[in-house]
Structure formats: structure tokens, C-alpha cells
Amino acid sequence: MSNIHQILMPQNILYGTNSFAGVGRQAASLGSKAMIISDPVMEQIGHVSLCRNYLERAGLSHASYTGVNTEPTDLHVQEALEICTGEACDVIVALGGGSAIDAAKAVAVLMSNGGHIREYVGNKKRFQQKPLPLVAIPTTAGTGSEMTKVTVIIDTANDVKMMLSQPELLPAAAIVDPLLTVSCPPSVTAATGVDALCHAVEAYISRRAQPVTDMMAFRAIELIAGNLLQAYRQGDDIEARSHMALAAMLAGAAFSNASVTLVHGMSRPIGALFHVPHGVSNAMLLPAVLEFTRESAAERLAAIGRHILPDGAGLSDSELADSLIAQIKRLCLDLNIPNMQIWGIDEAAFQRSLAKMAQDALDSGSPGNNPRVPTHQEIVELYRVSYAYDFS
Missing domain, CATH: 1.20.1090.10 (Dehydroquinate synthase-like - alpha domain)
Known part of the structure; x- marks a missing residue:
């Protein structure tokens, strides 16, 4: 067995109470128009609105998709991808649990590599182009998706969870603010x-x-x-x-x-x-x-x-x-x-x-x-x- 190991993590990691306020600065360092990908609960309790405010204070325009209402599916990915493409966003902000972050990862890589996410399962096809930079902000303490090169997306045509693991799926930045988890039931x-x-x-x-x-x-x-x-x-x-x-x-x-x-x-x-x-x-x-x-x-x-x-x-x-x-x-x-x-x-x-x-x-x-x-x-x-x- 080789004694050479590799560790991959996001390039920037912010963690601690009130670190969410740094999302504007992080996103602005990576692009000029942000695509927020989140879920209906985050929209309802005001976290998405707060995210928009932070982005605007940093001078970023934005679009949003808050439809990831279950485990992430290829349909969620496609819907968010269409908005991201139509709005010409160049940085993605994922706000939510692992579902929103996993969907955002898929959008980030497909924006630059194209195709359907199932084409890349099992490394049958590799991501050749760099993804859109992704800022991942978890609102639960569990999935750890903000730190991983992994995404899991449901293939609705085949009733199977597709697990993909490639370095291009790693977020560019992670913001871990425990205050965002207080709303978890x-x-x-x-x-x-x-x-x-x-x-x-x-x-x-x-x-x-x-x-x-x-x-x-x-x-x-x-x-x-x-x-x-x-x-x-x-x-x-x-x-x-x-x-x-x-x-x-x-x-x-x-x-x-x-x-x-x-x-x-x-x-x-x-x-x-x-x-x-x-x-x-x-x-x-x-x-x-x-x-x-x-x-x-x-x-x-x-x-x-x-x-x-x-x-x-x-x-x-x-x-x-x-x-x-x-x-x-x-x-x-x-x-x-x-x-x-x-x-x-x-x-x-x-x-x-x-x-x-x-x-x-x-x-x-x-x-x-x-x-x-x-x-x-x-x-x-x-x-x-x-x-x-x-x-x-």
C-alpha cells in the first residue's frame, strides 16, 4: 500500500458564529453575478433574503432557485441550471442542507461541462472544464457536503441515487455558521x-x-x-x-x-x-x-x-x-x-x-x-x- 496520501478541501473555509455575513465578500472574490440555490424552508424563514442582502452589499447582482424541496433530483438540477444559464451567473451560492448543496455542485459542473449528470456517474465521463466557483453554506450540522468532492443526485428515470466523486465537485469556499442550524427542528x-x-x-x-x-x-x-x-x-x-x-x-x-x-x-x-x-x-x-x-x-x-x-x-x-x-x-x-x-x-x-x-x-x-x-x-x-x- 502506498504511503502517499492526498487531502482535498475547499480553498477557503470560514466558520464560527456570524460567519454567514462573509458570503458577499467570498462570492465577490469569485464572480460578478451570483446564483443562489436553496430550498423553500430557507426562503420562508428569511435566510435567502438575508443572503441576497449580503450579496447586494458586496455589489453583486443575483438570481435564485429555491426549489430543492426534497432529496436533490436531476429535475432540480435541470431547473436551476436553466436559470443559471439564462441569467449568465458566474458564481454559485448554495444555502441549505446537503440537498441544496449537492444540487448546486451538479449545476456548477454542468454549467462548464454540459450534458446530463448521469453521464458522469462511475467516472464513465470526467469533468474536463473547471466548474463555476461555488460557495457552500450549510444550514444543518450533518451532511458535510460543504467540505466534499461528492454529490448525490436522484436519477428520476431509473429510481437510483447517483453518487459522483470528482475533485471538480469541491466547493471553492465553505461558510459554516452554527447560528444557521438553530432553526433545525x-x-x-x-x-x-x-x-x-x-x-x-x-x-x-x-x-x-x-x-x-x-x-x-x-x-x-x-x-x-x-x-x-x-x-x-x-x-x-x-x-x-x-x-x-x-x-x-x-x-x-x-x-x-x-x-x-x-x-x-x-x-x-x-x-x-x-x-x-x-x-x-x-x-x-x-x-x-x-x-x-x-x-x-x-x-x-x-x-x-x-x-x-x-x-x-x-x-x-x-x-x-x-x-x-x-x-x-x-x-x-x-x-x-x-x-x-x-x-x-x-x-x-x-x-x-x-x-x-x-x-x-x-x-x-x-x-x-x-x-x-x-x-x-x-x-x-x-x-x-x-x-x-x-x-x-
């Missing part, structure tokens, strides 16, 4: 927080982990363990929100450079077929997948447990791995994470979709980074276990 705080935990744990146990991503993932796990429940229970706790925003940012950088593993590979098909939000579908799968992976990742899981479990001293690696998984299950219980049955996924439809979901998961490539690489049938069985999983 508890359910979104829980789902996105567990999503960040998945990013960090998967990056740490990934076959592609490296020393720098290990440090980022480890610190992210520590911050999430100490702050997610508090942010969930008391949404106006700025200190907890700040720690979670930092954790999500670190976890995003970690998995972008080390890759996610089996949880994300299995999660995407659930979102594509049954329209479960990404963070929720990850949380539904995390404990069962860790149990499946445990024997092949005991040493790394134990290292996490040794660091964050108060009663971990003196336990063996095997015991620590078990204790960590039990702690994650308790966290999911405390956050009221539902299984797929409770969420309302029809069992008959779920059973009919198992073979396709397992194949789509394998095709994404993420399961191949798992310490224990699953077969198609093992993924099918894991889906079955997860459907009515008992977190208690």
Missing part, C-alpha cells in the same frame, strides 16, 4: 447528527483511511458524542450547535478523502426508492451494519470506544467494540430514530425491492471500502435485519 437535528456520526465512523474504519482523515474523524466522533443529544434536546444551545457544526465539517472532510463504506452504500437505495431522508436512512442502518462489520473492525471500533466511553478502561478490543455499538444503539433510541417499519415503508414493496437495492448498493462502490466486504446476498439479509431493527 429536533428530528432534523437528530437525523443530520447521526449522518455526521456515520461519516466519521465510516471514514475511520474505511479501507481507504489515512492518518489525516483519522484525526478529523476521531475529533468529529468525540464532538458528536458530547453534543448531539444536547443540540437535539435544547436547540438554542449555541455551544452545542457550534460543536456539532464543527463536527459535521470535520466528518465531511474525513469521508471525502477516505470514503464512506457500507452504511452509505445501503442507505442511498432506500432514499431513492422510498424517499427516506438521507440522514434518517443512514441512522436506520448504522447499528446493524456495525454489528455485521464488527469482527473485521474490532481494533478500530475499540479505539473509538476507548476514547469516548466512560467505562472503557480495562476492556478488551472485542468488549469495547460491543460496548461502542451498544452506545450507538442507545443514542439512536434517545434521538427517537425509527426503523423502516415504524417509518412506514411498505413491507411487501420493500421485499420486492431487495435485489435491486442490494445491487444498487454494490454498484455505488462504497461497500467495497468496508472492512468486511459484503456479498449481494449479505446485503439483502442486512436490509431484512434493518427493516424492523430493535434499537433497545
Whole structure:
């Protein structure tokens, strides 16, 4: 194995309370007309209007698309792309959760490279031209998309989540302001927080982990363990929100450079077929997948447990791995994470979709980074276990 590693992150990163106010300066350094891509909630609560004001103060004209109202689809991308092209925008500002940021990434690369986003899946086609510069501003603490060279877009023609990973998808700048996450309801705080935990744990146990991503993932796990429940229970706790925003940012950088593993590979098909939000579908799968992976990742899981479990001293690696998984299950219980049955996924439809979901998961490539690489049938069985999983 090569000892040469690469770390890719946005060129500029602003983080901390009130850093959102810097969006005008950042965008003005990258272009002269901004395209805001956001969602209806951000429009409704006034964040999009505030963004427009910041841009205008910096002397930038702007256009906007606020239609990313679900997981991002190729239709959202096409609608935003048409506005961006028609308005001749030369810099993009993404404001929202991972859905808005992922859609904006796709628009940024297609503005300069053309075609449909599905043409670039699996690196069948590479982005040859530089994208429009993108300023990514997350309003949730979870996806970490502001830090990654990854986008996930639903192909509506084929009911599949397309995962693309190329350096051109990396934002030019990230602005991480924890004050923007205060508006998140508890359910979104829980789902996105567990999503960040998945990013960090998967990056740490990934076959592609490296020393720098290990440090980022480890610190992210520590911050999430100490702050997610508090942010969930008391949404106006700025200190907890700040720690979670930092954790999500670190976890995003970690998995972008080390890759996610089996949880994300299995999660995407659930979102594509049954329209479960990404963070929720990850949380539904995390404990069962860790149990499946445990024997092949005991040493790394134990290292996490040794660091964050108060009663971990003196336990063996095997015991620590078990204790960590039990702690994650308790966290999911405390956050009221539902299984797929409770969420309302029809069992008959779920059973009919198992073979396709397992194949789509394998095709994404993420399961191949798992310490224990699953077969198609093992993924099918894991889906079955997860459907009515008992977190208690």
C-alpha cells in the first residue's frame, strides 16, 4: 500500500458564529453575478433574503432557485441550471442542507461541462472544464457536503441515487455558521447528527483511511458524542450547535478523502426508492451494519470506544467494540430514530425491492471500502435485519 496520501478541501473555509455575513465578500472574490440555490424552508424563514442582502452589499447582482424541496433530483438540477444559464451567473451560492448543496455542485459542473449528470456517474465521463466557483453554506450540522468532492443526485428515470466523486465537485469556499442550524427542528437535528456520526465512523474504519482523515474523524466522533443529544434536546444551545457544526465539517472532510463504506452504500437505495431522508436512512442502518462489520473492525471500533466511553478502561478490543455499538444503539433510541417499519415503508414493496437495492448498493462502490466486504446476498439479509431493527 502506498504511503502517499492526498487531502482535498475547499480553498477557503470560514466558520464560527456570524460567519454567514462573509458570503458577499467570498462570492465577490469569485464572480460578478451570483446564483443562489436553496430550498423553500430557507426562503420562508428569511435566510435567502438575508443572503441576497449580503450579496447586494458586496455589489453583486443575483438570481435564485429555491426549489430543492426534497432529496436533490436531476429535475432540480435541470431547473436551476436553466436559470443559471439564462441569467449568465458566474458564481454559485448554495444555502441549505446537503440537498441544496449537492444540487448546486451538479449545476456548477454542468454549467462548464454540459450534458446530463448521469453521464458522469462511475467516472464513465470526467469533468474536463473547471466548474463555476461555488460557495457552500450549510444550514444543518450533518451532511458535510460543504467540505466534499461528492454529490448525490436522484436519477428520476431509473429510481437510483447517483453518487459522483470528482475533485471538480469541491466547493471553492465553505461558510459554516452554527447560528444557521438553530432553526433545525429536533428530528432534523437528530437525523443530520447521526449522518455526521456515520461519516466519521465510516471514514475511520474505511479501507481507504489515512492518518489525516483519522484525526478529523476521531475529533468529529468525540464532538458528536458530547453534543448531539444536547443540540437535539435544547436547540438554542449555541455551544452545542457550534460543536456539532464543527463536527459535521470535520466528518465531511474525513469521508471525502477516505470514503464512506457500507452504511452509505445501503442507505442511498432506500432514499431513492422510498424517499427516506438521507440522514434518517443512514441512522436506520448504522447499528446493524456495525454489528455485521464488527469482527473485521474490532481494533478500530475499540479505539473509538476507548476514547469516548466512560467505562472503557480495562476492556478488551472485542468488549469495547460491543460496548461502542451498544452506545450507538442507545443514542439512536434517545434521538427517537425509527426503523423502516415504524417509518412506514411498505413491507411487501420493500421485499420486492431487495435485489435491486442490494445491487444498487454494490454498484455505488462504497461497500467495497468496508472492512468486511459484503456479498449481494449479505446485503439483502442486512436490509431484512434493518427493516424492523430493535434499537433497545
